[in-house]
Amino acid sequence: MIDIQLIGLLNATLQAATLLFIAALGELITEKSGILNLGVEGMISIGAVAGFMTAINTENIFLAILIGVLSSSIFASIHALVTVVLKQDQTVSGLILTILGLALSSLLGKNYVGRKLVTKLESVTSISEPTNIVEVLISQNIIFYIAVLLMISTSLILKKTMFGRRLEAVGEDSKSSDSMGLKVAKTQFIATCVGGAFAGLSGVYLTLSYVPYWTDNMTSGRGWIALALVIFGGWKPYRTALGAVLFGFLEALVPRLQTYGFELSPYIVKITPYVITILVLVILTIYKGGKTGAPKNIGVPFFRENR
Amino acid sequence: MNNLKLFKRQTVNELSTFYSFLIGFIIAIFIGSIILLIQDKSPIDTFSLMLRLSVGSINSLSASLNKAIPLILAGLGISIINSVKLWNIGAEGQIFLGAIAVNFIYINTQINSPSIHIFVLLVAGFVGGSLCILIPAITKVVFGVNEIITTLLTNYIVFGVTIFLINGPWKDPKSLNFPAAAYVGEEVFLPTIIGKLSFGFLICILFTILAHYLKNKSVFGFEMRIAGGSAMTAVYAGINAKQKAFIAMLIGGGFAGLAGAIELLSQTHRVSTGISQGFGYTAIIVAAITGMRPLGIFLVGSLFGALSIGGSVIQTIGVSAYIADIIQASTLFGALIIQFFFTYQIKKVEND
Numbered sequence: 001m002i003d004i005q006l007i008g009l010l011n012a013t014l015q016a017a018t019l020l021f022i023a024a025l026g027e028l029i030t031e032k033s034g035i036l037n038l039g040v041e042g043m044i045s046i047g048a049v050a051g052f053m054t055a056i057n058t059e060n061i062f063l064a065i066l067i068g069v070l071s072s073s074i075f076a077s078i079h080a081l082v083t084v085v086l087k088q089d090q091t092v093s094g095l096i097l098t099i100l101g102l103a104l105s106s107l108l109g110k111n112y113v114g115r116k117l118v119t120k121l122e123s124v125t126s127i128s129e130p131t132n133i134v135e136v137l138i139s140q141n142i143i144f145y146i147a148v149l150l151m152i153s154t155s156l157i158l159k160k161t162m163f164g165r166r167l168e169a170v171g172e173d174s175k176s177s178d179s180m181g182l183k184v185a186k187t188q189f190i191a192t193c194v195g196g197a198f199a200g201l202s203g204v205y206l207t208l209s210y211v212p213y214w215t216d217n218m219t220s221g222r223g224w225i226a227l228a229l230v231i232f233g234g235w236k237p238y239r240t241a242l243g244a245v246l247f248g249f250l251e252a253l254v255p256r257l258q259t260y261g262f263e264l265s266p267y268i269v270k271i272t273p274y275v276i277t278i279l280v281l282v283i284l285t286i287y288k289g290g291k292t293g294a295p296k297n298i299g300v301p302f303f304r305e306n307r
Numbered sequence: 308m309n310n311l312k313l314f315k316r317q318t319v320n321e322l323s324t325f326y327s328f329l330i331g332f333i334i335a336i337f338i339g340s341i342i343l344l345i346q347d348k349s350p351i352d353t354f355s356l357m358l359r360l361s362v363g364s365i366n367s368l369s370a371s372l373n374k375a376i377p378l379i380l381a382g383l384g385i386s387i388i389n390s391v392k393l394w395n396i397g398a399e400g401q402i403f404l405g406a407i408a409v410n411f412i413y414i415n416t417q418i419n420s421p422s423i424h425i426f427v428l429l430v431a432g433f434v435g436g437s438l439c440i441l442i443p444a445i446t447k448v449v450f451g452v453n454e455i456i457t458t459l460l461t462n463y464i465v466f467g468v469t470i471f472l473i474n475g476p477w478k479d480p481k482s483l484n485f486p487a488a489a490y491v492g493e494e495v496f497l498p499t500i501i502g503k504l505s506f507g508f509l510i511c512i513l514f515t516i517l518a519h520y521l522k523n524k525s526v527f528g529f530e531m532r533i534a535g536g537s538a539m540t541a542v543y544a545g546i547n548a549k550q551k552a553f554i555a556m557l558i559g560g561g562f563a564g565l566a567g568a569i570e571l572l573s574q575t576h577r578v579s580t581g582i583s584q585g586f587g588y589t590a591i592i593v594a595a596i597t598g599m600r601p602l603g604i605f606l607v608g609s610l611f612g613a614l615s616i617g618g619s620v621i622q623t624i625g626v627s628a629y630i631a632d633i634i635q636a637s638t639l640f641g642a643l644i645i646q647f648f649f650t651y652q653i654k655k656v657e658n659d
Contacts, residue, residue: 038455082640086647091394091455092595096639099588103632107342110627221463228456267474271467274460278442281457285450303315 004131005259009252011136017241017248018144019205023226024233024240025147025154026198030076031230032158033191034171034297037079038094041223042101043196047072047203049105052214053112059119061208065143068204069197075101076196077189084188087301102217112214121209143205150198155237167191171295174302184302199223221274228277232284234293250276312656316649323649324598324642328607331596331641335634342633348626356624357617367616369504373574375612376507377402377566377583381590382608383518384436384562386599390522391552392535397443397458398563399587400465401436405567406575406582407469408435410477413491421494428495429510429568436564437557439465444556448549454556462587466580473578487579497573507569512605514562519601521558531555563587589615589635596639611635 023040030037037043051068055061075097082093122128127139158164169177170187178184206222207214225247233240254269320326340350361371381398388395395401412431418424443457470486473479477488497506522528533541534551541548567582575581593611597603618631 078640082643086644087651088643088647089595092639093643095396095591096595096636099592100633100636100640103629103636107627107629107633110629221460224456224459228460231453231456265471265475267467267471270470271464274463274467278446278452278457278460281452282446282450285446285452303313 005256007130007132007136009249009256010133011130011139012252012256013245013249014136014140014144015210015248016251017244018140018147019202019210020222020226020229020247021241021244022143022147022150022205023199023202023223024229024244025150025237026195026202027226028230028233028235028237028240029154029167029198030191030195031298032167032171032235032295033188034174034295034300034302035080035083035188035192036090036094036299037076037097037192037195038091038227039076039079039097039101039223040195040199040226041219041221042098042105043072043076043199044203044206044219044223044226045101045105045217046075047200048207048219049109049112049203049214050200051204052117052207053108055117055119055208056112056115061119061121064208065201065204068208069200072200072203073193073197076193076199079196080189080192083301084185084192087303090299090301098223102219106216109214109216113216115213117208117212120212121205141205141209143201143209146201151237151241158237168295171297174297174300178302188302199226202226225273225277228281231294232280234288235295236293247273247277311653314652314654316652319649323646324596324600324603327642327645327649328596328638330645331638331643334641334644335637338637339630339634342630343626346626348624353621353624353626353630357614357621360620361613361617365502368613369499369502371613371616372508372609373503373505373612374615375609376505376511376573377563377570377586378590378593378611378615379511379605379608380514380566380569381563381587382593382597382604383514383601384559384566385590385594386559386597386601386604387518387522387531387562388555388559389594389599390528390531390535391548391555393447393552393556394455395440395458395556395559395563396455396591397440397461397560397587398566398590399583399585400458400462401439401560401563402567402570402583402587403465403469404439405432405435405564406571406578407465407472407567408432408438408564409568409571410488410491410578413495425495425497425572428572429565432568432571433561433565436567437561439564440556440560444553444560447556448553469578469580469582473580477578479577485579488577490577491571495572496576497569499573505569505573507573510565510569514565515601515605518562518604522599522601527551527554563590584615585632589632592635592639596642 023044027040047068050071051064054067055064079093079097082088083090121141123139123141125138127135130136130139166182166187170184174184229240229243232243251273254272257264343350343353360367362368385395408431409428443454446452446457447454473486473488479487479489499505530546531551533544533546534548570582593604593608597607614631618628622628
């Protein structure tokens with residue numbers, strides 16, 4: 001009996017982690033280029049509502065994924081335009097992207113509140129109730145495997161390819177990169193849109209699988225936890241994934257504590273992820289003593305001094 | 308060959324923030340119109356209705372200004388904290404904790420003079436707001452933890468605590484369908500000045516002047532600016548940058564907490580989830596759009612208050628209230644785009 005519960009916990013952990021990880025990985029790529037995008041929460045929300053609306057109207061789940069990813073990416077290009085091309089404050093622009101994203105998705109999703117999805121994103125195999133670890137691993141939906149693939153490929157791309165080295169160079173020292181002939185603005189623009197696309201995928205995962213209906217503000221702070229995960233992971237894909245699993249585990253565990261005999265107010269249970277995120281950030285900052293691994297140019301607009 | 312190159316302007320027009328805001332607002336109205344047209348609503352009818360119902364009569368005007376109070380106070384708090392180059396994304400939570408502190412003191416004290424009682428409760432709200440930002444402030448100045456994320460996360464924590472309180476220890480058994488704490492007594496309601504305009508608006512004016520003085524005229528304001536600049540300058544000037552940052556954060560949080568107190572004592576009269584409807588987030592836009600200037604925050608806060616009232620009344624004709632949020636956020640995006648042209652110059656350059 002306890003085994004079934006543990007398997008359920010593991011399954012829920014992976015699902016919660018997938019959602020957080022994809023968004024965090026996207027932000028990692030954006031930040032690697034030296035652009036801070038605090039709009040993750042808004043971008044997830046846009047992807048979530050766009051994917052959900054497409055799924056309801058067309059019942060075509062793959063089109064829904066595509067539309068969700070594209071809309072978030074286009075939405076992120078606002079941030080790219082304002083911060084990369086027009087060199088305005090990244091903190092302000094990102095925050096407003098979150099506010100705008102939440103408002104826009106609520107407006108778009110107004111007529112979809114409470115509607116249930118007919119064609120939910122199902123497991124890739126026929127197993128719907130996994131009973132052992134192997135079954136858990138082979139019974140996730142397609143986005144989970146995409147996430148694993150993205151983790152491996154992002155790590156490889158960052159380390160081994162020219163694009164990855166260029167991205168890192170731009171984020172570390174945009175001025176030198178520019179004098180070496182690298183296209184700083186183009187790299188940053190692409191990285192921001194890629195970050196948006198990833199957040200969109202995370203949003204699609206939210207409404208097509210994790211919680212298959214639409215309500216206002218259903219991202220409930222996950223975008224901000226994703227931002228914290230990038231710091232937690234030290235701007236490294238595998239460590240970020242580890243962090244996502246840890247947070248996913250907590251998100252899955254806390255509501256289950258009651259079944260293990262703990263008496264907890266459900267309202268207090270709800271705030272634990274946020275409390276733990278703050279605690280983890282504090283412990284991490286003390287432990288690393290300032291050397292967080294952040295790209296050196298993050299938040300600094302690139303402007304070519306005319307020579 | 309001709310090439311376009313970017314130059315930073317030597318001098319930036321003093322009124323550039325104002326012009327950027329104005330053009331940004333026009334852009335936002337344009338975007339709002341497109342959204343309305345997509346939804347088969349007439350922009351002219353909708354906006355004129357919004358205008359009429361937000362500033363068309365003494366009653367609607369006072370409702371708009373009442374709505375502006377939390378936006379202005381929280382915005383002022385954000386601008387004070389920004390003097391040390393830090394961000395406060397936690398105004399929403401500070402507003403709620405301000406209201407919670409008011410109710411806590413109200414339940415646990417017995418004061419006979421109503422005016423002293425109200426004063427004590429307002430102070431409690433301020434302190435509640437400061438308490439809310441205490442942990443982000445400590446973790447920032449002691450350990451250097453990113454305050455943007457910690458202040459934001461406190462919003463979710465305080466909101467969770469509010470839900471817990473109004474469903475648990477403070478639950479009013481008489482409020483059946485809508486969880487809320489019991490009403491405070493009428494003796495502590497804030498009086499009104501004209502129409503429905505709350506006395507809180509006078510407090511708001513006072514605190515705008517106070518914030519303006521604190522930021523721009525006082526020694527502390529000067530020290531805050533130094534503390535927010537380079538670390539070396541602060542050391543040379545003998546200024547304890549961390550201490551200034553800490554104090555600035557507590558004061559800024561207190562401003563938002565006071566907003567929560569006024570909201571409780573003049574609008575909701577009890578702790579509920581309705582204490583703030585995203586005021587803390589809108590305040591970020593208000594503060595950023597004015598370049599963190601207190602007097603500008605007062606004006607833009609008033610305008611945005613009217614916009615919010617307008618947004619909530621047009622729901623009756625089937626237009627989403629989120630249109631107001633979208634206009635507010637688009638105004639800032641528009642303003643940022645225009646600001647670029649004030650700070651940079653695009654010139655044609657002959658390449659050899």
